[in-house]
Amino acid sequence: MKETELSDKEKEYFMQEALKEADKALEKGEVPIGAVVVLNGEIIGRGHNLRESTQDATTHAEILAIQNANKQTASWRLEDAQLFVTLEPCPMCSGAILLSRIAEVFYGAADPKAGTAGTFMNLLQDSRFNHMAYVEKGILEEQCREKISSFFKELRNKRKRNKKIAQNTGIDSINTLQ
Numbered sequence: 412m413k414e415t416e417l418s419d420k421e422k423e424y425f426m427q428e429a430l431k432e433a434d435k436a437l438e439k440g441e442v443p444i445g446a447v448v449v450l451n452g453e454i455i456g457r458g459h460n461l462r463e464s465t466q467d468a469t470t471h472a473e474i475l476a477i478q479n480a481n482k483q484t485a486s487w488r489l490e491d492a493q494l495f496v497t498l499e500p501c502p503m504c505s506g507a508i509l510l511s512r513i514a515e516v517f518y519g520a521a522d523p524k525a526g527t528a529g530t531f532m533n534l535l536q537d538s539r540f541n542h543m544a545y546v547e548k549g550i551l552e553e554q555c556r557e558k559i560s561s562f563f564k565e566l567r568n569k570r571k572r573n574k575k576i577a578q579n580t581g582i583d584s585i586n587t588l589q
Contacts (some may be wrong), residue, residue: 414556415517415547417515425517426497426498426508426551426555427551428447428457429445429446429447429496429497430445432446432447432497433445433447433472433555433558435459436472437558439464440464441460441461441462441463441464442462444457444459444471444559445457445458445472445496445497446458446473446476446494447476447572448477448479448489449493449494449495450491451491455479456480457475457476458471458472458474458479459472459475460472461475469503473508474503474507476494477507477513478534481511487510487511488511489514492511492515493513493514494513494517494520495550497518497519498518498522498559499518499526499527500518500528500535501525501527502525502534505527505535506534508535508544509534509543510542513541513544513547514544516528517547517550518548518549518550518555519548519552519555528548529546555583
């Protein structure tokens with residue numbers, strides 16, 4: 412596990428690209444999380460959350476970016492690659508990171524409920540695994556956190572509005588109003 416050689420400017424550039432992926436998710440009504448895989452200074456994989464549209468629990472941004480990078484390199488091993496993701500990886504995504512041998516992980520916002528890159532637990536730097544990744548948090552943290560916070564705030568407001576409309580009109584199902 413080595414410390415990164417990327418400059419702060421490079422880290423911010425690649426996180427901006429992950430934020431663009433998060434915007435694609437947002438446009439589709441998905442939780443706005445985006446990820447990119449970088450190898451030798453070039454983006455080789457991109458992904459954004461698609462759980463709602465696919466109804467597939469495994470279609471997280473990181474998984475899709477890793478799959479895309481695997482196709483680009485024609486290899487499951489991404490040993491010298493970096494992953495940039497707007498939200499701290501969950502256990503499933505941390506597992507995929509470890510299994511694909513990604514060297515470095517950079518994330519924006521911490522996830523206190525499910526983050527496994529140092530917040531809730533740290534799977535990526537657990538020496539019991541045969542691979543560990545360098546982890547750096549807080550890259551464009553405020554932008555990443557704000558994107559997710561705004562999404563969930565708007566979702567809560569929409570649900571409140573729909574509930575109020577349903578109560579006022581006597582409609583049984585709030586879903587018909589979404």
